[in-house]
Amino acid sequence: xxxxxxxxxxxxxxxxxxxxxxxxxxxxxxxxxxxxxxxxxxxxxxxxxxxxxxxxxxxxxxxxxxxxxxxxxxxxxxxxxxxxxxxxxxxxxxxxxxxxxxxxxxxxxxxxxxxxxxxxxxxxxxxxxxxxxxxxxxxxxxxxxxxxxxxxxxxxxxxxxxxxxxxxxxxxxxxxxxxxxxxxxxxxxxxxxxxxxxxxxxxxxxxxxxxxxxxxxxxxxxxxxxxxxxxxxxxxxxxxxxxxxxxxxxxxxxxxxxxxxxxxxxxxxxxxxxxxxxxxxxxxxxxxxxxxxxxxxxxxxxxxxxxxxxxxxxxxxxxxxxxxxxxxxxxxxxxxxxxxxxxxxxxxxxxxxxxxxxxxxxxxxxxxxxxxxxxxxxxxxxxxxxxxxxxxxxxxxxxxxxxxxxxxxxxxxxxxxxxxxxxxxxxxxxxxxxxxxxxxxxxxxxxxxxxxxxxxxxxxxxxxxxxxxxxxxxxxxxxxxxxxxxxxxxxxxxxxxxxxxxxxxxxxxxxxxxxxxxxxxxxxxxxxxxxxxxxxxx
Amino acid sequence: xxxxxxxxxxxxxxxxxxxxxxxxxxxxxxxxxxxxxxxxxxxxxxxxxxxxxxxxxxxxxxxxxxxxxxxxxxxxxxxxxxxxxxxxxxxxxxxxxxxxxxxxxxxxxxxxxxxxxxxxxxxxxxxxxxxxxxxxxxxxxxxxxxxxxxxxxxxxxxxxxxxxxxxxxxxxxxxxxxxxxxxxxxxxxxxxxxxxxxxxxxxxxxxxxxxxxx
Numbered sequence: 001x002x003x004x005x006x007x008x009x010x011x012x013x014x015x016x017x018x019x020x021x022x023x024x025x026x027x028x029x030x031x032x033x034x035x036x037x038x039x040x041x042x043x044x045x046x047x048x049x050x051x052x053x054x055x056x057x058x059x060x061x062x063x064x065x066x067x068x069x070x071x072x073x074x075x076x077x078x079x080x081x082x083x084x085x086x087x088x089x090x091x092x093x094x095x096x097x098x099x100x101x102x103x104x105x106x107x108x109x110x111x112x113x114x115x116x117x118x119x120x121x122x123x124x125x126x127x128x129x130x131x132x133x134x135x136x137x138x139x140x141x142x143x144x145x146x147x148x149x150x151x152x153x154x155x156x157x158x159x160x161x162x163x164x165x166x167x168x169x170x171x172x173x174x175x176x177x178x179x180x181x182x183x184x185x186x187x188x189x190x191x192x193x194x195x196x197x198x199x200x201x202x203x204x205x206x207x208x209x210x211x212x213x214x215x216x217x218x219x220x221x222x223x224x225x226x227x228x229x230x231x232x233x234x235x236x237x238x239x240x241x242x243x244x245x246x247x248x249x250x251x252x253x254x255x256x257x258x259x260x261x262x263x264x265x266x267x268x269x270x271x272x273x274x275x276x277x278x279x280x281x282x283x284x285x286x287x288x289x290x291x292x293x294x295x296x297x298x299x300x301x302x303x304x305x306x307x308x309x310x311x312x313x314x315x316x317x318x319x320x321x322x323x324x325x326x327x328x329x330x331x332x333x334x335x336x337x338x339x340x341x342x343x344x345x346x347x348x349x350x351x352x353x354x355x356x357x358x359x360x361x362x363x364x365x366x367x368x369x370x371x372x373x374x375x376x377x378x379x380x381x382x383x384x385x386x387x388x389x390x391x392x393x394x395x396x397x398x399x400x401x402x403x404x405x406x407x408x409x410x411x412x413x414x415x416x417x418x419x420x421x422x423x424x425x426x427x428x429x430x431x432x433x434x435x436x437x438x439x440x441x442x443x444x445x446x447x448x449x450x451x452x453x454x455x456x457x458x459x460x461x462x463x464x465x466x467x468x469x470x471x472x473x474x475x476x477x478x479x480x481x482x483x484x485x486x487x488x489x490x491x492x493x494x495x496x497x498x499x500x501x502x503x504x505x506x507x508x509x510x511x512x513x514x515x516x517x518x519x520x521x522x523x524x525x526x527x528x529x530x531x532x533x534x535x536x537x538x
Numbered sequence: 539x540x541x542x543x544x545x546x547x548x549x550x551x552x553x554x555x556x557x558x559x560x561x562x563x564x565x566x567x568x569x570x571x572x573x574x575x576x577x578x579x580x581x582x583x584x585x586x587x588x589x590x591x592x593x594x595x596x597x598x599x600x601x602x603x604x605x606x607x608x609x610x611x612x613x614x615x616x617x618x619x620x621x622x623x624x625x626x627x628x629x630x631x632x633x634x635x636x637x638x639x640x641x642x643x644x645x646x647x648x649x650x651x652x653x654x655x656x657x658x659x660x661x662x663x664x665x666x667x668x669x670x671x672x673x674x675x676x677x678x679x680x681x682x683x684x685x686x687x688x689x690x691x692x693x694x695x696x697x698x699x700x701x702x703x704x705x706x707x708x709x710x711x712x713x714x715x716x717x718x719x720x721x722x723x724x725x726x727x728x729x730x731x732x733x734x735x736x737x738x739x740x741x742x743x744x745x746x747x748x749x750x751x752x
Contacts, residue, residue: 055564063561079616081564130601134564140615155621158602160565178654179597179674183623216653224660254626280629281650291651298651301663321636323592323647323659323668
């Protein structure tokens with residue numbers, strides 16, 4: 001019998017041991033392939049180089065801060081970050097990462113062939129600088145000979161993936177080199193289940209940004225050899241965008257970008273979207289003629305130059321604080337407008353960053369160069385904050401009212417959101433304590449009534465055995481009352497416990513993020529700043 | 539035996555008070571509060587230059603979370619109360635540096651789409667005289683303290699590049715660390731101001747900015 005029990009127990013124990021979180025893979029699906037015209041070039045994707053610091057490779061855990069012997073017991077305090085290690089990834093994770101970068105290059109559809117080794121027109125090198133998830137944890141335990149008391153505080157895990165991309169041509173010349181960074185916040189459940197999947201999600205963000213970067217480099221390199229005058233037409237034909245262009249505005253917390261595709265020259269808004277993977281160009285709330293497309297691929301600088309020259313005939317655009325991007329202020333009044341007599345002369349001695357004329361005369365009619373406003377719009381008043389820069393130039397040309405059904409936001413935007421991170425407010429602690437007290441009181445009541453009911457039942461059984469039917473009836477009449485009281489108090493206990501956990505004193509309460517934080521306990525940066533918090537207490 | 543326990547307990551208590559330095563979350567810079575100076579708005583002036591400064595790619599090498607809320611005076615078993623993260627840290631820092639440079643008289647533009655090419659501003663698309671400031675944020679920490687002050691620490695590796703040729707005119711590391719009273723004023727603005735002041739105080743940087751590619 002014992003042998004049979006042991007035989008049953010062993011598989012169960014093995015199953016429990018095997019139920020730990022499986023290691024994460026690094027096979028990233030690059031997403032929808034781009035729809036670009038192939039360049040006919042070949043690329044060699046070199047294996048990624050691991051440049052992570054040692055704690056990220058071998059992992060790290062909390063450190064013991066104190067061990068105190070107090071009388072008959074020991075107090076132990078530990079705190080620190082728990083960091084993922086190589087055991088959180090599958091053994092061939094690096095090969096999978098290499099394959100993911102190869103897929104990434106494939107999905108740009110810019111190359112005729114993507115090779116793993118050999119020679120090609122380009123070589124793509126990647127270096128992984130960070131790939132980890134970390135979770136801060138604190139623990140205090142008092143171990144006595146008679147028992148133990150322990151308390152722990154866990155913070156929500158967060159992941160970072162930082163990858164350096166470098167593209168070289170066949171002669172070894174660096175076409176471009178840039179670091180992309182992907183961050184990912186965990187969920188409450190991942191505190192206990194494990195955080196091994198988080199680095200993969202962060203890496204996915206980084207690789208998708210890297211894909212746009214590679215496409216941008218190729219576009220810049222290929223178009224550099226084409227005469228500037230034909231760039232805009234070439235680009236339009238290649239991408240079949242028609243006569244439309246993209247404007248964008250960065251969200252208040254810089255976590256994403258709003259996009260609007262504008263028809264030229266009517267100014268009608270064709271489509272609006274939002275994205276969190278596009279480059280962050282411009283201050284929050286400022287509408288900018290996007291120097292990239294919906295995929296995040298940067299338009300070659302000569303193409304953007306030609307595009308903005310074309311747009312300046314129909315729309316009000318100004319170069320304000322971005323050297324390679326124009327602010328968008330809507331349509332010109334009463335278009336077509338004859339070109340101004342002469343663009344404002346930039347002040348001397350500072351050399352104006354006006355886009356110079358292309359070497360060959362442009363094929364379309366002579367275009368008005370984008371208006372360069374040399375005024376002080378890019379300079380803040382002394383001692384001021386960021387808000388004053390949100391105003392448009394001094395006398396913006398009046399724009400036609402937007403077409404029906406178009407969002408009113410495509411106009412010089414108002415002042416950006418307050419960028420100051422919220423200060424600490426711990427007033428929620430009172431509510432947190434109130435729910436704790438409610439939980440304790442209701443729980444104690446539920447336990448008491450339950451115990452009373454059980455005692456009544458026992459007494460009723462005894463009374464029945466003694467044929468004391470009067471007492472039996474009296475006790476039985478109390479039973480439903482006790483049952484419903486116990487159930488009600490139990491429900492109150494459960495609800496207040498949930499609310500106590502959900503409104504933990506360490507959970508942020510600042511501003512508009514409050515509503516979205518309560519149910520999910522995840523990071524939801526509000527317009528008051530992107531500061532989130534990541535704590536959860538057991 | 540009792541004496542031994544008392545001795546061990548005393549050692550434990552000594553350890554308790556010796557270990558007052560809080561362990562920051564992984565990736566955040568450690569600091570000693572006593573050694574962090576108060577923020578001071580230095581009256582640095584920019585050199586007269588015909589060149590235009592452009593803020594380019596600032597590679598973010600930080601590890602999330604980059605901030606935390608601490609209570610240094612009263613805590614149960616650790617001073618950390620919350621952790622903070624910040625999406626797209628580099629543009630936020632650069633916006634403030636841009637503001638600070640302009641305020642100090644350096645004509646500054648931004649190029650957040652800098653692709654890291656060897657020649658950032660080829661002619662004739664761009665005029666000559668553009669100097670690009672590139673680099674990386676190696677570490678960054680924004681600690682708030684319930685005692686109503688903030689501590690900002692950042693270590694950056696920067697280089698000034700001639701836009702037309704790609705030649706590196708200056709390169710160096712800058713470490714910014716200060717504490718400031720917690721207020722409605724954005725500490726990032728102070729950070730940008732401190733970084734701009736540190737760069738302009740660097741004689742080699744100022745000379746490179748003034749001289750350009752000559």
